[in-house]
Amino acid sequence: MIILEWLLLIFLIVCAIAVSISKNLLNSVIIFMSYSLVMAVIWVLLRSPDLAITEAAVGAGVTSVLFFLALRKIGQLGHEKENNEAK
Amino acid sequence: MLGKLLLNHYEAVAVILFGIGMTNLLMQRNLIKKIIGLNIMDTAVYLFLAAKGYVEGRAAPILIENGSGGWLTSSELYVNPVPAGLVLTGIVVSVSVTAFSLALALKLYENYGTLNIDEALLKMTEEQLELETTIENAEEDVLV
Amino acid sequence: MHRELKIVWKNFFNWVFGNGPRPENEVIPVEPPPDLPFTQKPKDKYSRFHEATLKERYEQWLEIHGLHIFAVLYSGLSILTCVVIVCLLLATVAELPPFGHERNPANNEVIRRYVEHGGHETGAQNIVAGLILDYRAFDTFGESAVLFTAAVSVLMMLGASRRNKIKNAPSLKSDGNFPRRESPFEEPILRGVASLSIPAILMLGCVVVINGHLTPGGGFSGGAILSTALILAANAYGFERVHEFFNERTFIISSSTALMIYALSKGYSFFTGANHFYSIIPKGTVGNILSAGLILPLNICVGLIVAGTLYTFYALFSKGDL
Numbered sequence: 001m002i003i004l005e006w007l008l009l010i011f012l013i014v015c016a017i018a019v020s021i022s023k024n025l026l027n028s029v030i031i032f033m034s035y036s037l038v039m040a041v042i043w044v045l046l047r048s049p050d051l052a053i054t055e056a057a058v059g060a061g062v063t064s065v066l067f068f069l070a071l072r073k074i075g076q077l078g079h080e081k082e083n084n085e086a087k
Numbered sequence: 088m089l090g091k092l093l094l095n096h097y098e099a100v101a102v103i104l105f106g107i108g109m110t111n112l113l114m115q116r117n118l119i120k121k122i123i124g125l126n127i128m129d130t131a132v133y134l135f136l137a138a139k140g141y142v143e144g145r146a147a148p149i150l151i152e153n154g155s156g157g158w159l160t161s162s163e164l165y166v167n168p169v170p171a172g173l174v175l176t177g178i179v180v181s182v183s184v185t186a187f188s189l190a191l192a193l194k195l196y197e198n199y200g201t202l203n204i205d206e207a208l209l210k211m212t213e214e215q216l217e218l219e220t221t222i223e224n225a226e227e228d229v230l231v
Numbered sequence: 232m233h234r235e236l237k238i239v240w241k242n243f244f245n246w247v248f249g250n251g252p253r254p255e256n257e258v259i260p261v262e263p264p265p266d267l268p269f270t271q272k273p274k275d276k277y278s279r280f281h282e283a284t285l286k287e288r289y290e291q292w293l294e295i296h297g298l299h300i301f302a303v304l305y306s307g308l309s310i311l312t313c314v315v316i317v318c319l320l321l322a323t324v325a326e327l328p329p330f331g332h333e334r335n336p337a338n339n340e341v342i343r344r345y346v347e348h349g350g351h352e353t354g355a356q357n358i359v360a361g362l363i364l365d366y367r368a369f370d371t372f373g374e375s376a377v378l379f380t381a382a383v384s385v386l387m388m389l390g391a392s393r394r395n396k397i398k399n400a401p402s403l404k405s406d407g408n409f410p411r412r413e414s415p416f417e418e419p420i421l422r423g424v425a426s427l428s429i430p431a432i433l434m435l436g437c438v439v440v441i442n443g444h445l446t447p448g449g450g451f452s453g454g455a456i457l458s459t460a461l462i463l464a465a466n467a468y469g470f471e472r473v474h475e476f477f478n479e480r481t482f483i484i485s486s487s488t489a490l491m492i493y494a495l496s497k498g499y500s501f502f503t504g505a506n507h508f509y510s511i512i513p514k515g516t517v518g519n520i521l522s523a524g525l526i527l528p529l530n531i532c533v534g535l536i537v538a539g540t541l542y543t544f545y546a547l548f549s550k551g552d553l
């Protein structure tokens with residue numbers, strides 16, 4: 001159990017550093033999603049099931065979907081801009 | 088000090104995560120990464136609060152039946168419920184803050200075509216200068 | 232010796248202050264014309280090589296290198312700030328009482344009160360639900376209001392601009408097929424899976440909302456699960472189908488009604504509780520579905536607000552309006 005705790009905590013730190021290092025925005029959003037999922041497991045270990053459910057649904061689900069949508073919209077806008085410039 | 092930190096490992100990790108998130112917030116020039124750094128800071132604070140409420144060997148704060156139709160209400164049995172309530176509030180507020188700042192970033196992208204805050208600032212100052220020169224020209228025209 | 236010193240001093244003086252006062256309105260070439268050697272530069276007044284003063288040179292140097300130096304200084308200072316803050320906090324954490332100990336100062340008489348009397352005072356089996364929706368219900372009310380405000384402001388920011396752009400400048404980048412596209416994935420597999428899983432997700436969300444006072448969960452997590460069902464429906468069947476029963480009008484009406492019900496019922500409950508009046512709201516027996524006084528309807532209100540808000544965020548970010 002102690003080993004699992006330490007593994008999860010170290011995974012959190014590695015994720016947080018990887019988010020700042022990674023060059024690709026999509027990669028960093030996916031890493032942040034896994035960070036939220038591991039955080040949900042840690043809430044279970046800390047005996048807070050309410051937080052675990054909320055974090056899994058809100059943090060890992062909806063926040064990441066919002067980030068993905070923002071990225072898609074930016075890609076879309078950039079794409080359209082390139083098209084306009086090409087015209 | 089290291090031994091004491093090992094006793095408080097959740098809090099130590101929360102503080103380190105806070106530092107990483109703050110570095111992200113200050114150093115990254117990309118707005119999306121800045122917002123992710125803000126989220127990491129949020130979760131670090133939540134982790135600290137929830138870790139302070141944890142008590143070794145106690146159950147989650149949901150009442151347990153005592154076998155004869157009643158409920159076990161001894162406070163020796165359950166972990167601290169107050170941090171869970173606080174953090175629950177915080178998670179939802181952080182989602183709304185994230186959505187709002189993402190919307191702001193999208194508006195910035197629509198206007199300036201970049202998510203890099205330096206380039207956006209540069210374009211902003213250029214626009215300001217252009218505006219000032221056009222105003223000056225208009226004033227000169229009026230004077231002439 | 233004396234003369235040499237004087238020349239050296241004059242050179243130094245020129246280096247610092249430039250050679251003489253600068254004539255006004257003069258066009259000064261910053262560097263000598265490249266085809267002439269340095270010694271043969273013209274002595275003409277208007278094209279004379281003006282030796283820059285130290286201040287001007289400093290400004291030029293700053294213009295060229297200043298941004299780089301600022302960037303380096305900024306990143307160094309920010310890393311230093313973060314490291315200092317982390318070290319201070321770590322030193323504080325090392326002095327905190329040990330993790331998970333039952334005699335920690337956080338486990339004081341407030342917690343004992345909440346745990347020992349929470350069951351029969353609020354009627355909720357889940358102490359956290361009783362805490363956030365009964366003892367500290369105005370806190371949660373403010374939180375729902377924050378969520379609603381965020382949704383409305385995002386609606387104003389992303390929705391209104393699109394309408395204006397379409398009206399005023401149709402050639403801007405807001406047109407194209409993206410906002411009007413029905414569904415990004417019109418695939419039979421996605422539709423089949425969605426038709427199987429959407430009822431299950433909806434039921435899970437309802438269970439989490441309605442059992443909020445008995446099991447972990449409640450309005451926030453259940454509302455988020457409900458909104459994921461809506462998002463899946465929008466992806467599989469297109470926004471038009473979801474728009475039939477959930478549009479801007481529905482969102483505003485349902486959210487503000489839920490907020491009003493929350494405020495009024497909780498205001499009544501606080502009024503009677505504070506003045507020791509008789510409250511008509513029954514507490515019920517702990518452990519039943521229909522128990523815990525106001526917690527069940529409040530959970531449903533919060534779930535409605537959260538589900539509507541999160542779906543609104545999704546719709547606004549993907550197609551620009553609700």
